[in-house]
Amino acid sequence: MKYRAIGENHLYGKAYAKGKKCVAARVVVYVLRDYRAEALRRADPLKRPINRIGLTVTKKLGGAVVRSRVKRILREGYRAVDRENVIAKGNLIVIVARSGSVTAKSTDIAKDLKYAFRKLGMLSPISRGGSESECKTAK
RNA sequence: CUGACGGAACGCGCGGCCGCGCAGUAUCAUGCCGAAAGGUUUUACUGUGAGGAAAGUCCGGGCUUCACAGGGCAGGAUAACGGAUAACGUCCGCCGACGGCUUCCCCCAAGGGUUGCCGCCCGGGAAAGUGCAACAGAGAUAUACCGCCGUCUUACGAGACGGUAAGGGUGGAAAGGCGAGGUAAGAGCUCACCGGCUCCCCGGGUGACCGGGGAGCCCUGUAAACCCUAUCCGAAGCAACACCGUAUGCAGGUCGGUCUGCCCGGCCUAUACCUGCGGGUGGCGCGGGGAUCUCCCCCGGAGCCGUGGGGUAACUCACGGCAAAGAUAGAUGGUCGCGGGAAAGGGUAACACCUUUUUACAGAACCCGGCUUACAGUUUCGGCAGCAGC
RNA sequence: GGAGAAGUACUCAAGUAGGCCGAAGAGGCGCCCCUGCUAAGGGUGUAGGUCGGGUAACCGGCGCGAGAGUUCGAAUCUCUCCUUCUCCG
Numbered sequence: 001m002k003y004r005a006i007g008e009n010h011l012y013g014k015a016y017a018k019g020k021k022c023v024a025a026r027v028v029v030y031v032l033r034d035y036r037a038e039a040l041r042r043a044d045p046l047k048r049p050i051n052r053i054g055l056t057v058t059k060k061l062g063g064a065v066v067r068s069r070v071k072r073i074l075r076e077g078y079r080a081v082d083r084e085n086v087i088a089k090g091n092l093i094v095i096v097a098r099s100g101s102v103t104a105k106s107t108d109i110a111k112d113l114k115y116a117f118r119k120l121g122m123l124s125p126i127s128r129g130g131s132e133s134e135c136k137t138a139k
Numbered sequence: 140c141u142g143a144c145g146g147a148a149c150g151c152g153c154g155g156c157c158g159c160g161c162a163g164u165a166u167c168a169u170g171c172c173g174a175a176a177g178g179u180u181u182u183a184c185u186g187u188g189a190g191g192a193a194a195g196u197c198c199g200g201g202c203u204u205c206a207c208a209g210g211g212c213a214g215g216a217u218a219a220c221g222g223a224u225a226a227c228g229u230c231c232g233c234c235g236a237c238g239g240c241u242u243c244c245c246c247c248a249a250g251g252g253u254u255g256c257c258g259c260c261c262g263g264g265a266a267a268g269u270g271c272a273a274c275a276g277a278g279a280u281a282u283a284c285c286g287c288c289g290u291c292u293u294a295c296g297a298g299a300c301g302g303u304a305a306g307g308g309u310g311g312a313a314a315g316g317c318g319a320g321g322u323a324a325g326a327g328c329u330c331a332c333c334g335g336c337u338c339c340c341c342g343g344g345u346g347a348c349c350g351g352g353g354a355g356c357c358c359u360g361u362a363a364a365c366c367c368u369a370u371c372c373g374a375a376g377c378a379a380c381a382c383c384g385u386a387u388g389c390a391g392g393u394c395g396g397u398c399u400g401c402c403c404g405g406c407c408u409a410u411a412c413c414u415g416c417g418g419g420u421g422g423c424g425c426g427g428g429g430a431u432c433u434c435c436c437c438c439g440g441a442g443c444c445g446u447g448g449g450g451u452a453a454c455u456c457a458c459g460g461c462a463a464a465g466a467u468a469g470a471u472g473g474u475c476g477c478g479g480g481a482a483a484g485g486g487u488a489a490c491a492c493c494u495u496u497u498u499a500c501a502g503a504a505c506c507c508g509g510c511u512u513a514c515a516g517u518u519u520c521g522g523c524a525g526c527a528g529c
Numbered sequence: 530g531g532a533g534a535a536g537u538a539c540u541c542a543a544g545u546a547g548g549c550c551g552a553a554g555a556g557g558c559g560c561c562c563c564u565g566c567u568a569a570g571g572g573u574g575u576a577g578g579u580c581g582g583g584u585a586a587c588c589g590g591c592g593c594g595a596g597a598g599u600u601c602g603a604a605u606c607u608c609u610c611c612u613u614c615u616c617c618g
Binding site: 005055063064068071075076077079080105106 | 157158159194423468469470471472473474500501502
C-alpha cells in the first residue's frame with residue numbers, strides 16, 4: 001500500500017493546531033480530516049480512499065543520517081500497522097518523532113502507532129491480519 | 140617482534156522474507172485529476188541505486204543570467220625563486236630563516252664554526268613616508284639616575300657647570316662582539332679579527348641564491364598597523380535562469396534600467412521601476428538535471444585504470460581498456476539467520492575453543508579540481524627507537 | 530541548497546586604529562531603613578567563573594565560544610573549527 005506525503009507547509013500547521021493528538025512513548029500522532037480526500041480518491045484509478053502522511057523529525061535528534069533513518073523506520077512502522085489492521089482513511093496524519101525513536105526498532109514504532117491509532121479511534125474493530133491478543137499487548 | 144610518527148590503499152560480506160526511488164517492456168485502459176500547462180494510479184519482469192570525506196562552504200573553475208563600448212578612482216586577493224595546471228591561496232622541486240638530531244674542528248667550560256638528515260614557515264619591502272611601542276627604566280630612537288673624570292666654589296657635609304655610554308640597574312628591544320692602542324675619564328675615536336648591510340668585480344646556477352675579492356657603512360621592533368611594489372580580479376548564484384499556464388488590486392514616489400560602490404562616458408526602455416498597504420498560498424507545472432534504446436551527429440569528462448615514451452618530481456604525450464544514482468518534505472530500508480574484524484571475560488604452557496559486547500565518521504541535491512575538519516578498524520611502505528637471537 | 534550576521538559575569542550588554550582591562554553600566558544578589566509581615570520604594574555594598582594554597586582576610590595561575598598563529602604583549606589582528614540567528618523562491 002502506497003501512501004502520499006504532505007508537501008504543503010500550511011497543512012502541517014493546521015494539523016498541529018486543529019488535529020486530534022495522541023502522545024505515545026516514542027512518537028506523537030496528529031490526525032485531521034483531509035478536505036481534499038474526495039478529490040484524491042477520484043484521482044485513484046481503483047477509487048480507494050487514501051491517507052496523507054507527514055513526518056516531522058527535528059534537527060535536535062541528530063544529523064542527516066540519523067533523521068533519514070528515523071523517517072525510514074517511521075514509514076516502515078506505518079506500513080506494518082496498515083498491513084495488519086484496517087486504518088480509517090481520508091485523513092491527514094502527521095507523525096512527530098521523539099528522542100526515543102532514534103534507537104527504536106520498527107516493531108517498537110509499530111506498537112506505538114497501533115496504540116495511538118486505537119486511542120484516536122482510527123482502527124476499525126475487525127482486525128485484518130493480526131490477532132486480537134496482539135492488540136491487547138499493544139495496549 | 141613491539142612501539143610511536145609520516146605517506147598510501149581499503150573502510151564489513153553473503154542469503155531468505157517484506158518494502159522504496161528511477162529507467163525500460165508489457166498490462167489495468169481510448170481511465171482519472173486539473174481551467175490549462177501538465178501530472179498520475181495497478182500488477183509482473185529486467186536493469187540500476189551514496190562517500191572518502193557526499194560535510195564545512197575556505198579557495199579555484201565550468202555553466203547560467205544581468206539590454207556587455209571603454210576609462211579613472213575606490214575595493215578585494217596573492218607574495219623568495221622555477222615549474223605543473225583549465226585555474227588556484229593547490230601540487231612538485233629548489234633557495235633562505237628557525238628548531239631538533241648528527242659528523243668533524245676550536246675549546247677547561249660556556250659557546251662558536253662546519254657536514255648530513257628530518258621537521259617547520261600566510262617567507263616581498265622597515266636604508267620611501269606616517270603611526271604605535273603600555274608598565275618598568277635616567278633615557279625608547281634618542282638620553283646622564285647612580286657611577287667615573289675635569290674645572291670652579293666650599294661653611295669640608297657637599298654643591299654648581301661640563302665631559303663620558305666602559306660598569307650598575309630596567310626592559311621584548313639600550314647604538315654589533317672581543318682584544319689592543321688611546322685618554323683626565325671614556326667612546327669604532329683608531330687598528331686587527333669576527334659578524335651584519337649596501338654597492339662594484341669575478342666564478343657557478345634558468346632563477347631565488349651561493350662562493351671569493353674590493354670599497355663604504357653599523358642603521359631597534361612591528362607591514363596577520365596604514366602604506367609601497369609586482370601580479371590578478373565585473374557581479375550574482377540552480378531558491379541562478381529559461382519555457383508554458385494562471386492571476387495581476389489600491390496609494391505614493393521617481394524618468395527608470397544597466398558589468399556591483401563613486402565619477403566620466405556609452406547603451407537599452409517609455410508604463411518601466413521602487414516603496415507601503417491589501418489579497419492569495421497560487422502550478423502535487425516542464426526544462427536546467429544526467430552517457431545509453433533503430434539510425435546519424437556530438438561523443439560523455441580538465442574522468443579512472445594499465446602499458447610504453449619524456450621529466451628529479453608534480454605532471455604530460457601515445458595506445459589500449461573500464462564505466463551506468465537522480466530524489467523533490469527528499470528513494471538505498473526493515474526483520475531474521477550465517478560469517479568476518481575488534482575488545483573484554485573464561486579457558487590453555489601457548490594456541491584452539493566458549494560467552495558477551497561492539498562494527499567508526501557520516502547521506503548525493505547543477506557539475507568538477509583542491510584545501511580543511513570528523514573517523515572504529517585493517518593492510519602496506521619508509522626511516523627511527525626498544526627488546527631478543529645470530 | 531545558497532548567501533550573510535553575531536558569540537563578553539546568572540541576564541541584557543559597553544569596551545574592537547593592540548598596552549594602566551578581568552571587564553564600564555543596568556537588572557539580579559547581599560545588608561540596612563520603611564511595614565504587624567510581604568511586595569513596592571529609599572539607602573548602601575562587595576565579590577563576581579574555575580583551579581591551587583591558606584583557619585580566615587587574602588594570594589597566585591588560567592579564563593571575553595574553542596584551538597592554533599603574528600607580536601615584547603591579543604577581548605581586539607590572521608587562520609581553522611563550534612554554536613545561535615537572519616535572508617532567498
